[in-house]
Each structure stands twice: as C-alpha cells, then as structure tokens.
Amino acid sequence: MSLDTANTTGFAAVDQEELKRARAARRERLGRWLLPLLVMALAVLVWNRVVVWNDIPKYILPGPVLVVSTLIHDAGILFPALLVTLEITLMALAVAVIGGAGLAILFTQNRWIEMSFYPFAVILQVTPVVSIAPLIFIYVDNRLVGLLLCAWLVAFFPVLSNTTLGLRSADHNLRDMFQIYGATRWQRLRYLQIPSALPYFLGGLRIAGGLSLIGAVVAEYVAGTGGIGSGLAFRILEAGYRLNIPRMYAGLLLIALTGVTIFGVLSFLSHLLLHKWHESAVKRET
Amino acid sequence: MAVQRRAIQPLGQRPRVLQMADVDKSFNGGVVALRQMSLDVHEGDFISLLGPSGCGKSTALRLLAGLSSPTSGRIAWEDPHGAGDLSVVFQEPTLMPWATVAQNVWLPFRLKGMRYDQVKDEVLEVLRLVGLEKFAGAYPRELSGGMKMRVSIARALVTNPRLILMDEPFAALDEITRHKLNQDLLELKAKIGCTIVFVTHSVFESVFLSDRVVVMAARPGRVIREFTIDAPYPRSEAYRTSADYAAQCRAASDALYQAMGEAA
Structure with a gap:
C-alpha cells in the first residue's frame, strides 16, 4: 500500500x-x-x-506619429525609390550568389586557381567600398552597373568564403567511398560536396543579404544625386538637403524594414532547405 | 536480384579472389606502416585482421580498397574484370545526412548512373535483409547508432560486390548492439555468401566472426600469426559460451600479447 x-x-x-x-x-x-x-x-x-x-520641433526630431504619416503621405516618392534600391539589392545578391558560389566551386576544383586568386578576393573584401566606389563611377558609365558592382563587392565575400569552407568539409570517409565506387569529379561535386556545403552557403547567404542592401545604399550615397531612377539613399540625402527630417526618418524606417524582411526571407529559406536533416534546424526532445 | 546466394566452399577449396604479396607501405617521413605483408583472400572467406592500434591493419585495408598503393609488392585480383569490385564499411556509419535511408543505399548504383526506379527492388530487398525496410524514408538522424550501421552494411551489400572490407564497424557500439550485429552479420553472410575482410582489435569479435584470423604487430606493421577458426557456421550465441570458443580466444589473445610484447 x-x-x-x-x-x-x-x-x-x-x-x-x-x-x-x-x-x-x-x-x-x-x-x-x-x-x-x-x-x-x-x-x-x-x-x-x-x-x-x-x-521638440519636427526639423530636429519628428515624433513617431509624424514619421508614419510622412511615410504614408510621401509614399508616392518613397516607394518607387524603395523599388529601385530593392532591385539593386536583389540583383547584387543574385550576382554575389552566382559569383561567390561559382568561384568557390572553381577554387575547390583546382588548388592552383585558389592560390592565385583567393588573396585578391580578400583584398577586395577588406578595402572599404566607399573608397573604391568613386573610382567605379568614374570608369563605369552605366549608373546601374556601377551600383551593382559596388553592392556585389560588399556582398560576395561571405558567400565565397562560406561555400569554399563548406565544399571542403565533406566527410573524408564519404570521399573515400565515392572514390571506391569510381565517382567522377562531377558526381562527387553534385552528390557530396554541394549538399555538404549547403548549410555553410545558406549561412553566408544570410550575411550577404544584409550586406547587399548596405552595399546598394552606400553606392547610392557615393553616386550622389542626379539621374532618373534614384533609390532610397538618394531620397534620404535629398530630404536632408531640404531639412525634411520627417522624410529622412521615413526613408530610414523603410530601409530598416527592408533589411529585416530580407533577413527573414533568407532565414525561412534556410529552414525550408535544412529542417529535415541538419543539426542546426532539428528540434531536440530533451 | 542483386542480392544472391553464392555457395561457400569449405576452407582450402575456395577460389582465390585477391592476392596481396610481399607488400611494403611506408609514408613520407620514413614511417613504415606495413612490412612484407602477404594475404590471400578466397571467395567466401571471413578474414579478421586483429592487432593493436598502429599495427597497420587499417593501412592494409586501404591498400586492398585501392585508396592507396603499395610502396613495393603487389596486390592482384584474380579476375582483372572484377578488380575493384568491392565496398567498404567504416567505423563511422558514414551516411549522407541529407539523404534518406533508401537514397543512401542507392548511392553505389547512383554513381554507376542508375536511376532509383531501376534498382528500387534491390534497395528494398537489402533493407529487408538488415531489418530496416520500414525505415526506407527515414533520415539518418532519426536512427540509433546500431540502425545507422545496418544502413551502412546494407549499402555495402546492395551491389553484391566480390569483396567487402570492414574497418572496425562495431567498435563504437554498445556491447549488446555489437553482439546482435555480429550475429546478424553472420546470418547475412550465410544468406548471401559474400567475402569479408574485417579489421578489429577485439579478440572476441575476431574469433566469433571469422574463419581465419590474421594477427598483426606494430612498428613496423606486419603479420605475425595466422590461424583458422574451425567452429562450423552458423555460430549462435551458444558458441560464445562454449569451451571451444574460450580456447580459441585464449590462443588468439596469446598471439596478440606476443604481438604487443614484440612491439613494446
């Protein structure tokens, strides 16, 4: 009992x-x-x-209500500008992914290529983009191409270095097994190295998403005023000249929201691709 | 069907599959990993390479697998068309975590350019043999250590290769699982009639599993004894407690101590 x-x-x-x-x-x-x-x-x-x-007067610090109402009131100016910035950001991200992942694959296929070019990738990465950008806009006539180039310079490196690391981190026993079964170089890349690199690549992609927005905004600042199809950074700059502080805040808010959205979308993508098998995405019971 | 039964002849009447003759292997820096190793592998053999760590047993396995080549001596397949027709089971299950159990077992076929639907029957058949047919769609992380090792064995069996190399496959498992897998491996071998070279540092495992035990010593790695285990297959758990098994284990232990003593 x-x-x-x-x-x-x-x-x-x-x-x-x-x-x-x-x-x-x-x-x-x-x-x-x-x-x-x-x-x-x-x-x-x-x-x-x-x-x-x-x-506090609105030309020094506008209140949140004013910022939101400016956002709505100036939507006709700000949203087309957002589209321009977004377009450059996404294009730069796409080029960063293609360029970064492509270079990473090239590097892992041939050590000589990596030895020859990797230092230059590092140099491009560590040189602040604001210091290269003015030169780019002197030599590149097409404004869009110039902006893209700047944003790409900032964004491609995390994709490149993460993907290179990932492609190299394939399990060595699995490599041996592929060799025993007579796998071709392409089969090894396709069935072993690329899946192994996927979590690393997605980590790099999340960083690159934020960086390509930063790159696009910085490039717009450097490219300065003028020209059609001006983006958010240009609108903020312009509003600053006119002491239209509420619009500056509204533009800033939009850029921040864009950055958060990009991060959210890329995190979701990463979850979709990894949740079935990768440790980082698996929920533990205890 | 890829998984077929081959009849196993008695020891001494089996056709030779592979010959390793006077093989030396040294690495850069002058480390002699293997000296004058000779080994004949016959069809249907279950050979254990038994020895302390550093005795070159894994090196020998890599040489047999063609993953590295001997410094001198030769490794020759009896049938040149079948050269390299082998599979390996490592100490780790070595599964692709992003692929399901069935996709992992499909890998050897996939690398030969065969689509899944062409070989689906073979894949499911071999999964049934290792008792995992219900887990074909599971991912490796959902399986226990023993189950992962079964998948790894299924992948090694699926192409029905002439030779299966196993590098301490059960060393990382708990004892109960290890005994169960020992038993299952013998049953599988009886069903399929495959040829196995098995690396282990466990006297008990080598005696229980194999019909030939090759005892190796370290520095430099070399063969110091070779003996046959005459106990008939199938060997069951009862064999583990028999006087015959104890005697064989003692003989193998003595040889192993001698090997370690010589090395020290």
Missing part, C-alpha cells in the same frame, strides 16, 4: 517536472516574440513622449 503511494507520487513528481518544462518552453516561445515587440513599443512610446513633452 505504502509502496503504491510512493510509486504514484514518484510518477506524479516526474509529471510535474515535465509540465514545468512544457510551461517554461511555452513561455519562452511566447517571450521570443513578445519581448522584442514590448521593448519596441516602449521605445516608440518614450520617443513620442520625449518629443511631445519637450516640444
């Missing part, structure tokens, strides 16, 4: 612990979304109060 009770309480204790763990997990899931939102809301509220209570 006493043994029975002991047993039951024993089981109940385990259940309590499991329940506690489940509650904690639920709280954490909720907190992950709720806490940043709360902090954000609080910050916006403080911003609003500071502006209202201190009667």
Whole structure:
C-alpha cells in the first residue's frame, strides 16, 4: 500500500517536472516574440513622449506619429525609390550568389586557381567600398552597373568564403567511398560536396543579404544625386538637403524594414532547405 | 536480384579472389606502416585482421580498397574484370545526412548512373535483409547508432560486390548492439555468401566472426600469426559460451600479447 503511494507520487513528481518544462518552453516561445515587440513599443512610446513633452520641433526630431504619416503621405516618392534600391539589392545578391558560389566551386576544383586568386578576393573584401566606389563611377558609365558592382563587392565575400569552407568539409570517409565506387569529379561535386556545403552557403547567404542592401545604399550615397531612377539613399540625402527630417526618418524606417524582411526571407529559406536533416534546424526532445 | 546466394566452399577449396604479396607501405617521413605483408583472400572467406592500434591493419585495408598503393609488392585480383569490385564499411556509419535511408543505399548504383526506379527492388530487398525496410524514408538522424550501421552494411551489400572490407564497424557500439550485429552479420553472410575482410582489435569479435584470423604487430606493421577458426557456421550465441570458443580466444589473445610484447 505504502509502496503504491510512493510509486504514484514518484510518477506524479516526474509529471510535474515535465509540465514545468512544457510551461517554461511555452513561455519562452511566447517571450521570443513578445519581448522584442514590448521593448519596441516602449521605445516608440518614450520617443513620442520625449518629443511631445519637450516640444521638440519636427526639423530636429519628428515624433513617431509624424514619421508614419510622412511615410504614408510621401509614399508616392518613397516607394518607387524603395523599388529601385530593392532591385539593386536583389540583383547584387543574385550576382554575389552566382559569383561567390561559382568561384568557390572553381577554387575547390583546382588548388592552383585558389592560390592565385583567393588573396585578391580578400583584398577586395577588406578595402572599404566607399573608397573604391568613386573610382567605379568614374570608369563605369552605366549608373546601374556601377551600383551593382559596388553592392556585389560588399556582398560576395561571405558567400565565397562560406561555400569554399563548406565544399571542403565533406566527410573524408564519404570521399573515400565515392572514390571506391569510381565517382567522377562531377558526381562527387553534385552528390557530396554541394549538399555538404549547403548549410555553410545558406549561412553566408544570410550575411550577404544584409550586406547587399548596405552595399546598394552606400553606392547610392557615393553616386550622389542626379539621374532618373534614384533609390532610397538618394531620397534620404535629398530630404536632408531640404531639412525634411520627417522624410529622412521615413526613408530610414523603410530601409530598416527592408533589411529585416530580407533577413527573414533568407532565414525561412534556410529552414525550408535544412529542417529535415541538419543539426542546426532539428528540434531536440530533451 | 542483386542480392544472391553464392555457395561457400569449405576452407582450402575456395577460389582465390585477391592476392596481396610481399607488400611494403611506408609514408613520407620514413614511417613504415606495413612490412612484407602477404594475404590471400578466397571467395567466401571471413578474414579478421586483429592487432593493436598502429599495427597497420587499417593501412592494409586501404591498400586492398585501392585508396592507396603499395610502396613495393603487389596486390592482384584474380579476375582483372572484377578488380575493384568491392565496398567498404567504416567505423563511422558514414551516411549522407541529407539523404534518406533508401537514397543512401542507392548511392553505389547512383554513381554507376542508375536511376532509383531501376534498382528500387534491390534497395528494398537489402533493407529487408538488415531489418530496416520500414525505415526506407527515414533520415539518418532519426536512427540509433546500431540502425545507422545496418544502413551502412546494407549499402555495402546492395551491389553484391566480390569483396567487402570492414574497418572496425562495431567498435563504437554498445556491447549488446555489437553482439546482435555480429550475429546478424553472420546470418547475412550465410544468406548471401559474400567475402569479408574485417579489421578489429577485439579478440572476441575476431574469433566469433571469422574463419581465419590474421594477427598483426606494430612498428613496423606486419603479420605475425595466422590461424583458422574451425567452429562450423552458423555460430549462435551458444558458441560464445562454449569451451571451444574460450580456447580459441585464449590462443588468439596469446598471439596478440606476443604481438604487443614484440612491439613494446
């Protein structure tokens, strides 16, 4: 009888612990979304109060309400500009992916090519793009090509270095096995190295997504005013000259939102491709 | 069907598959990994290379696999058309984590340019043989260590190669799983009639599994004894507790101690 009770309480204790763990997990899931939102809301509220209570003029610090209403009011100017910036960003990202992954494959196929060219990739990466950009715009007539080139310079390196690392990190026993089964170089690349490199590549892609937006914006600043099809950075610059501070904030908000969206989309893509097999995307039971 | 039964002849009447004759292997820096190693592999053999670490047993396996070539001596296949028709099971299951169990087993065929639907029957048949037909669509991370090793063995069997090389495949498993897989491997071998060269540092495993044990010593790696285990197949768990098994193990242990003593 006493043994029975002991047993039951024993089981109940385990259940309590499991329940506690489940509650904690639920709280954490909720907190992950709720806490940043709360902090954000609080910050916006403080911003609003500071502006209202201190009667700060809008040409020094516009309040959040004014920024949002400017965003809506100036949508006709800002959204076409956003499209231009987005276009350059996505094109640069695409070229960075093709160029970075392509170079990585070339590097891993032939060590001599890697030895010859890798140092130059590093040089291009470590030289600040603002210092190269003016030269690019002198030599390259086409504005779009110039912008693309700048954004690409910033964005391709993480793809290149991560993919190179990934292509090399294929399990050596699997390599031996491919050799024993007489796999061709192409088969080894296709069935072994590229799948092994995928998680690394996707990590690089997430960094490159943010960097290509930065590259596009910086390039626009350097390219300066003038010309049709001007992007967000140009609009912010222009608003600055006119002391239209609310529009500067609205443009800034749009750029930040764009960056967050790109990161979110790429993270989702990474999850889609990896969640079935890769450790980073697998949920553990304990 | 790829998985067919080949009749196993008694020891001494088996046709030779492969001959390793007076093979030396040294590496850059002057390390002699193998000295004067000779080994005849016959069809249906279960040979264990037994020895302490550093005795060159894995080097010997890599030479047999054609992953490296001997410094001197020769490795010759009896039938030149069948040269290199082999598969390997490593200590790690060595599965592709991004591919399902069936896709992993399909790999040897895939590298020969065969589509999955051409060889689906063979793949499922061999998965049934290792008891994993229900897991064809699972990913390796969903399997236990023993199950992963079964997949690895299934992949080695699926093309029905002339020679299967195993490099301490069960060393990382717990004892109960290891005994179960030892047993299953013998059953599979009886069904299929394959030829196995098995590297191990466990006396008990080598005696339980093989009909020939080759004892090796280290520095330089070389063969110091070779003996046959006469106990008839099928060997069951009962064999593990028999006096005959104990005696064979003692003999192998003595040889191994001698090997380690010489090296030290």
